[in-house]
Amino acid sequence: MAERITPRNTNYSDWYIDIVTQAKLADYSPVKGSMVIRPRGYALWEKIQSNLDRMFKETGHVNAYFPLLIPQSYLQKEAEHVEGFAPELAVVTHGGGSELEEPLVIRPTSETIIWSMYKKWIQSYRDLPLLINQWANVLRWEKRTRLFLRTSEFLWQEGHTAHASSQEAEEETLRMLEVYKTFAEDYLALPVLTGVKSQSEKFAGAVNTYAIEALMQDKKALQAGTSHFLGQNFAKAFDVTYQTPEGTLDYVWASSWGVSTRLIGALIMAHSDDNGLVLPPRIAPTKAVIVPIFRNKNKDQVLTYARSVFAALQETLGNELNTVIIDEDDSNSPGWKFAEWEMVGVPVRIEIGPRDMENQKVVIVRRDTGEKEIVPAAEAAGRVQQLMEEIQSNLLQRARTFRDQNTFQASTYDEFKAYFNSDGGGGFVTAYWNGDPAVEARVKEETKATIRVLPFGNEETAQGNTCIFTGEPAKYAAVFAKAY
Amino acid sequence: MAERITPRNTNYSDWYIDIVTQAKLADYSPVKGSMVIRPRGYALWEKIQSNLDRMFKETGHVNAYFPLLIPQSYLQKEAEHVEGFAPELAVVTHGGGSELEEPLVIRPTSETIIWSMYKKWIQSYRDLPLLINQWANVLRWEKRTRLFLRTSEFLWQEGHTAHASSQEAEEETLRMLEVYKTFAEDYLALPVLTGVKSQSEKFAGAVNTYAIEALMQDKKALQAGTSHFLGQNFAKAFDVTYQTPEGTLDYVWASSWGVSTRLIGALIMAHSDDNGLVLPPRIAPTKAVIVPIFRNKNKDQVLTYARSVFAALQETLGNELNTVIIDEDDSNSPGWKFAEWEMVGVPVRIEIGPRDMENQKVVIVRRDTGEKEIVPAAEAAGRVQQLMEEIQSNLLQRARTFRDQNTFQASTYDEFKAYFNSDGGGGFVTAYWNGDPAVEARVKEETKATIRVLPFGNEETAQGNTCIFTGEPAKYAAVFAKAY
Numbered sequence: 001m002a003e004r005i006t007p008r009n010t011n012y013s014d015w016y017i018d019i020v021t022q023a024k025l026a027d028y029s030p031v032k033g034s035m036v037i038r039p040r041g042y043a044l045w046e047k048i049q050s051n052l053d054r055m056f057k058e059t060g061h062v063n064a065y066f067p068l069l070i071p072q073s074y075l076q077k078e079a080e081h082v083e084g085f086a087p088e089l090a091v092v093t094h095g096g097g098s099e100l101e102e103p104l105v106i107r108p109t110s111e112t113i114i115w116s117m118y119k120k121w122i123q124s125y126r127d128l129p130l131l132i133n134q135w136a137n138v139l140r141w142e143k144r145t146r147l148f149l150r151t152s153e154f155l156w157q158e159g160h161t162a163h164a165s166s167q168e169a170e171e172e173t174l175r176m177l178e179v180y181k182t183f184a185e186d187y188l189a190l191p192v193l194t195g196v197k198s199q200s201e202k203f204a205g206a207v208n209t210y211a212i213e214a215l216m217q218d219k220k221a222l223q224a225g226t227s228h229f230l231g232q233n234f235a236k237a238f239d240v241t242y243q244t245p246e247g248t249l250d251y252v253w254a255s256s257w258g259v260s261t262r263l264i265g266a267l268i269m270a271h272s273d274d275n276g277l278v279l280p281p282r283i284a285p286t287k288a289v290i291v292p293i294f295r296n297k298n299k300d301q302v303l304t305y306a307r308s309v310f311a312a313l314q315e316t317l318g319n320e321l322n323t324v325i326i327d328e329d330d331s332n333s334p335g336w337k338f339a340e341w342e343m344v345g346v347p348v349r350i351e352i353g354p355r356d357m358e359n360q361k362v363v364i365v366r367r368d369t370g371e372k373e374i375v376p377a378a379e380a381a382g383r384v385q386q387l388m389e390e391i392q393s394n395l396l397q398r399a400r401t402f403r404d405q406n407t408f409q410a411s412t413y414d415e416f417k418a419y420f421n422s423d424g425g426g427g428f429v430t431a432y433w434n435g436d437p438a439v440e441a442r443v444k445e446e447t448k449a450t451i452r453v454l455p456f457g458n459e460e461t462a463q464g465n466t467c468i469f470t471g472e473p474a475k476y477a478a479v480f481a482k483a484y
Numbered sequence: 485m486a487e488r489i490t491p492r493n494t495n496y497s498d499w500y501i502d503i504v505t506q507a508k509l510a511d512y513s514p515v516k517g518s519m520v521i522r523p524r525g526y527a528l529w530e531k532i533q534s535n536l537d538r539m540f541k542e543t544g545h546v547n548a549y550f551p552l553l554i555p556q557s558y559l560q561k562e563a564e565h566v567e568g569f570a571p572e573l574a575v576v577t578h579g580g581g582s583e584l585e586e587p588l589v590i591r592p593t594s595e596t597i598i599w600s601m602y603k604k605w606i607q608s609y610r611d612l613p614l615l616i617n618q619w620a621n622v623l624r625w626e627k628r629t630r631l632f633l634r635t636s637e638f639l640w641q642e643g644h645t646a647h648a649s650s651q652e653a654e655e656e657t658l659r660m661l662e663v664y665k666t667f668a669e670d671y672l673a674l675p676v677l678t679g680v681k682s683q684s685e686k687f688a689g690a691v692n693t694y695a696i697e698a699l700m701q702d703k704k705a706l707q708a709g710t711s712h713f714l715g716q717n718f719a720k721a722f723d724v725t726y727q728t729p730e731g732t733l734d735y736v737w738a739s740s741w742g743v744s745t746r747l748i749g750a751l752i753m754a755h756s757d758d759n760g761l762v763l764p765p766r767i768a769p770t771k772a773v774i775v776p777i778f779r780n781k782n783k784d785q786v787l788t789y790a791r792s793v794f795a796a797l798q799e800t801l802g803n804e805l806n807t808v809i810i811d812e813d814d815s816n817s818p819g820w821k822f823a824e825w826e827m828v829g830v831p832v833r834i835e836i837g838p839r840d841m842e843n844q845k846v847v848i849v850r851r852d853t854g855e856k857e858i859v860p861a862a863e864a865a866g867r868v869q870q871l872m873e874e875i876q877s878n879l880l881q882r883a884r885t886f887r888d889q890n891t892f893q894a895s896t897y898d899e900f901k902a903y904f905n906s907d908g909g910g911g912f913v914t915a916y917w918n919g920d921p922a923v924e925a926r927v928k929e930e931t932k933a934t935i936r937v938l939p940f941g942n943e944e945t946a947q948g949n950t951c952i953f954t955g956e957p958a959k960y961a962a963v964f965a966k967a968y
Binding site (some may be wrong): 027029030032035036037038039041042043045046057058060062063064065066067068069070071074079086087089090091092093094095096097103104106113116117120121126135136139142143152153155280320321322331431443 | 485512513514515518519520521522525526527530541542546547548549550551552553554555558570571572573574575576577578579580581587588590597600601604606610616620621623625626627636638639710804805806815864
């Protein structure tokens with residue numbers, strides 16, 4: 001590549017942006033706060049989308065599509081919801097050449113428009129559960145943006161389910177949290193913590209918000225997905241009741257859950273290095289690239305040989321557009337190409353030169369470790385197939401080790417501060433907390449660390465222990481981190 | 485179904501809306517002009533999307549995503565483009581609580597934002613061709629809307645390609661027209677006419693617009709997809725040049741092409757009947773439904789038998805959610821269920837009662853013809869598989885026959901008018917035309933018929949013939965129709 005990537009240790013934030021732009025994943029758009037997702041970045045989103053979509057369908061969900069524009073008055077029907085989202089709204093005041101009677105907002109999330117429809121569709125317990133997901137763009141006005149991680153417009157999916165009981169809705173909320181966790185670990189190779197958010201960090205309009213939280217290489221946490229138990233809040237706001245089998249009327253119970261193009265940011269920051277993107281094979285659009293090495297005199301023979309390896313790889317890995325690439329471009333040197341394909345994050349590179357051809361061998365280079373091995377051409381496809389699994393599990397293991405090495409328990413507030421204030425500090429820090437939001441706010445102000453989750457079962461752990469911030473009896477064992 | 489569908493002969497327009505709403509494909513939204521695509525309607529879009537997306541990739545295209553909001557000034561850079569779209573814009577004037585310095589419009593189509601990015605991405609002939617597609621929502625403010633056929637917001641795909649020569653861009657334009665035609669015929673069972681639009685009907689900003697045009701059962705035409713040769717219009721508007729291999733600079737050549745959720749409207753209107761939706765099997769989300777017929781005393785046995793047939797069908801047709809359905813609900817009668825699944829358009833219904841169980845048979849009913857056949861249970865899955873192909877080709881054949889029976893050549897303007905003014909009139913009417921837009925406008929005013937396409941090779945056909953509207957020498961053999 002012509003330009004160099006800023007090393008992680010020099011400036012982590014510049015390193016991240018260099019990778020996004022130089023690997024051509026995304027670009028800045030002329031509209032402030034919006035991004036353009038370039039083909040290489042969008043291919044990652046397609047992989048995320050197709051796998052998650054299958055998992056949603058396997059758990060009984062169907063897709064639908066609701067309008068982009070929502071009457072402003074709808075958001076006001078749920079008090080906490082409008083308070084949370086009002087500052088982030090983009091407002092359409094004119095349409096078709098005239099001023100509108102009522103302004104419309106671009107959806108920041110779709111609970112309100114969807115529950116206005118659920119009122120029409122739900123009458124009886126026979127209409128429940130209603131398990132709908134939507135793939136869509138949403139917009140939340142942002143002043144400070146960062147490609148993939150925080151942009152005004154982003155792509156996401158939002159599940160919105162309706163149930164006949166509180167228990168069913170809570171089960172759904174936790175089921176989808178588990179789907180997110182499985183997806184993050186099995187596909188993105190991203191180990192995640194799960195648990196419930198503190199009340200001050202929950203979704204505006206939810207009873208409880210559950211989240212998956214991942215640790216980035218700069219030891220900051222990233223919230224990678226959320227699943228909300230909404231209770232009867234939106235059913236009450238939109239007067240959605242159902243007739244029970246006994247003939248009585250009750251408000252409907254709800255969940256909503258979502259992940260977004262932010263996952264691409266998490267993917268980049270978790271695995272990549274100073275040479276560029278590193279991608280888990282299950283999510284990599286291109287699984288392997290072949291770089292033939294030739295001079296004019298042996299070009300034809302080397303290419304013929306390389307193409308036979310290419311065909312074998314396509315047969316094993318798939319022959320869709322770009323699943324396997326052979327880079328025959330002769331205007332760049334092999335060295336330039338190696339760097340280019342490393343930058344782009346292709347999990348395996350196969351180098352084939354005249355000597356390899358003579359020996360009927362190929363050189364296979366792993367992107368994750370840089371290890372090289374020479375294998376007989378006839379075994380290349382099989383070996384690359386194996387490497388897909390090896391690299392996938394190595395990346396998960398590596399990220400898990402990194403997270404474990406950066407997970408601490410603080411027994412005093414001084415110790416707690418030391419974890420976050422030291423040079424290169426950070427990580428997940430568990431601390432006993434009395435549950436007081438004022439204490440949580442003070443800690444945030446003093447250390448910039450926030451509660452990422454209250455892990456499942458943390459209240460039992462906390463019993464009999466002391467809040468490290470106040471000395472009072474602890475109610476929770478909370479996991480804190482500085483976060484994106 | 486509780487409600488009846490208005491028969492086609494009574495009121496075609498009511499018939500259409502009854503099907504859309506009663507088959508739960510779409511619903512009206514609280515925002516005027518927008519629709520909600522319900523799960524059964526969205527499942528059709530998913531089928532359209534996955535097949536088209538594969539065809540786009542097979543022809544070398546990749547997907548990307550560009551911003552929803554476009555600076556208003558961008559549209560003004562191409563004079564015809566802004567003139568065409570300005571009356572249909574929704575305008576965002578406020579964001580994040582403040583008035584914006586420059587209003588942003590919601591994309592009515594994305595040429596302008598995309599070409600502003602292509603300026604950054606294209607420098608040399610080595611960057612060409614650039615073959616990008618986007619799946620997105622767009623918004624064009626509409627006063628008179630109809631579910632799927634014309635709504636303010638709709639879902640579509642828009643391909644935007646950049647080329648080093650006029651010829652390449654034109655080839656791409658025609659290649660994608662052919663992809664649309666193949667898709668319409670092979671998947672939607674929709675025979676289509678292809679050709680170029682007259683200059684007054686072309687896309688605002690194009691040099692030429694090509695279209696696929698289908699005939700609906702009320703003998704009105706529906707434009708089902710368009711492919712535009714944009715020449716250098718947008719390259720000039722956004723100053724996008726490239727360095728040629730010879731080192732000179734030239735403006736880039738372009739195409740754009742799109743189909744939308746309107747295709748679902750076409751699908752409904754082309755094949756459905758007074759009992760509801762009729763779907764071509766390749767696009768039907770549910771391929772077959774099993775309705776067990778039982779009383780309390782034999783319920784368990786019949787269900788066990790029916791479930792074994794269900795398992796065999798899933799093995800043959802696929803076991804994804806809803807590909808095959810077994811309707812075990814015992815709160816509705818079999819007759820009610822038959823009507824319900826006909827309404828929804830499932831291509832094949834399998835009835836299984838106690839007597840069928842005794843004989844180890846099942847009753848198979850085709851949705852397209854209503855024909856029944858009794859086959860041994862062991863052969864059911866194989867027979868249903870066969871029927872998928874038979875129904876698919878029957879629907880295409882039926883639509884083709886209908887179109888051919890309603891395709892005419894008018895030798896005089898009186899004859900031309902008679903085709904359109906007679907009761908139950910309509911269809912595709914070919915007429916020689918001198919090419920004068922004023923004549924085209926007068927014909928439209930007097931008959932409501934517009935030129936749908938100038939078929940490929942029509943100019944040769946026209947040679948030596950007389951314009952039926954003016955008596956002057958004909959330049960084109962144009963195909964007219966009343967259209968949606």
